[in-house]
Amino acid sequence: RMLGKDKENVEFVLYSSWFCPFAQRAWIVAEESNANYQWVEINPYIVDSTRPGGYTKKAQALEQKKIADPDFVEASPRGLVPAIRHKGIVLWESLPVCEYIDSVFGNGTLIDRTDxxxxxxxxxxxxxxxxxxxxxxxxxxxxxxxxxxxxxxxxxxxxxxxxxxxxxxxxxxxxxxxxxxxxxxxxxxxxxxxxxxxxxxxxxxxxxxxxxxxxxxxxxxxxxxxxxxxxxxxxxxxxxxxxxxxxxxxxxxxxxxxx
Ligand SMILES: N[C@@H](CCC(=O)N[C@@H](CS)C(=O)NCC(=O)O)C(=O)O
CATH class of the missing domain: 1.20.1050.10 (Glutathione S-transferase Yfyf (Class Pi); Chain A, domain 2)
Structure with a gap:
């Protein structure tokens, strides 16, 4: 289901970074659901070619992030992962994103909403x-x-x-x-x-x-x-x-x- 294997029927887009623990929360909930979702990999940090894979934790200006991926910054106004895009809506912040995925695409069981x-x-x-x-x-x-x-x-x-x-x-x-x-x-x-x-x-x-x-x-x-x-x-x-x-x-x- 990940990476939009069924490219015709993508149900939502998950903006994520492989190393990010906040994004991993949304990734877990996406995997708990049965949705066919598309993963868009984002590196929100400055790249340093002397590092393994170029990965740092140095902030990249929002303007730079916008140039690299305008759709992502539209979905996440502070340029942080995770974020999602579903039909006409976008959401960011890991726990609200998790709640949304669970309610809309999962079984809605991660939070007992009846209580x-x-x-x-x-x-x-x-x-x-x-x-x-x-x-x-x-x-x-x-x-x-x-x-x-x-x-x-x-x-x-x-x-x-x-x-x-x-x-x-x-x-x-x-x-x-x-x-x-x-x-x-x-x-x-x-x-x-x-x-x-x-x-x-x-x-x-x-x-x-x-x-x-x-x-x-x-x-x-x-x-x-x-x-x-x-x-x-x-x-x-x-x-x-x-x-x-x-x-x-x-x-x-x-x-x-x-x-
Ligand atoms: N409170 C946010 C935190 C998300 C966050 O800080 N993500 C990091 C990656 S682990 C990020 O996008 N950092 C980019 C930056 O600091 O510019 C959440 O729960 O989603």
Missing amino acids: PYQVSRQQIWCSHCTDRIQKKYYQALNAQEENDREALIEEFFKECRVLSNEMSNDGPYFNGKKFSMVDVALAPFWQRVLIVGPHYFDLNLPKESEFQRLDIWWNAVSARPSVAATIVCEPRLISSYMDYYTDLATSDAARNYIK
């Missing part, structure tokens, strides 16, 4: 994944002093424990037996915690029960076909994070999630 409490609760824990777990982790990756990094890793562990304690005991996923939006929100970042972090610095996840629960969660999530389909080449993923580690990133994501 207002569950809708709001999912939002709280999706934000926790983005603004606390992922943010602390990126800050640790970006820290230039060992002491700062250690303190940030402790804060990251603390936020992981908080999420873990909210996870159901009824099944492997956040909500138990049903895969949900919180699982989608966290999966790309957890993959980076396990793969990218340990390459750049020592990251030994604690052995305590909260982290065992997260292990159970990741085993189930990573085995799910929609998630497995989005796992990219590990060495390339690692090298694409170099600018965070060396504090050279100037992207919108770097400003919002690291600084």
Whole structure:
């Protein structure tokens, strides 16, 4: 279904970047759906030919992005991936994009929309994944002093424990037996915690029960076909994070999630 194999019947266009965890959320939900979608690969950053594949985390001016791909910037006014185009509408920001794909092309099951409490609760824990777990982790990756990094890793562990304690005991996923939006929100970042972090610095996840629960969660999530389909080449993923580690990133994501 990806890459618009059935080019005649493309149902929506997904503007994405292979390395982007936010875009990976939308990619997972697109894979969960049965839609025939077209992938448009975007590199929103400055290309540096001395880097593997030319990938950096250096911001490219919006004007440049417009020249490279005007349709993309029309779909995403700040020039960030992911974004989608469906018939006459465009949408950007990963979680709203995920919600739309799930409602329109999926089974609408990633959020229990029949229960207002569950809708709001999912939002709280999706934000926790983005603004606390992922943010602390990126800050640790970006820290230039060992002491700062250690303190940030402790804060990251603390936020992981908080999420873990909210996870159901009824099944492997956040909500138990049903895969949900919180699982989608966290999966790309957890993959980076396990793969990218340990390459750049020592990251030994604690052995305590909260982290065992997260292990159970990741085993189930990573085995799910929609998630497995989005796992990219590990060495390339690692090298694409170099600018965070060396504090050279100037992207919108770097400003919002690291600084
Ligand atoms: N809050 C946005 C963040 C998206 C984002 O920062 N994407 C990065 C790639 S990982 C991007 O497009 N960066 C381009 C830039 O910073 O100019 C979302 O959830 O979709």
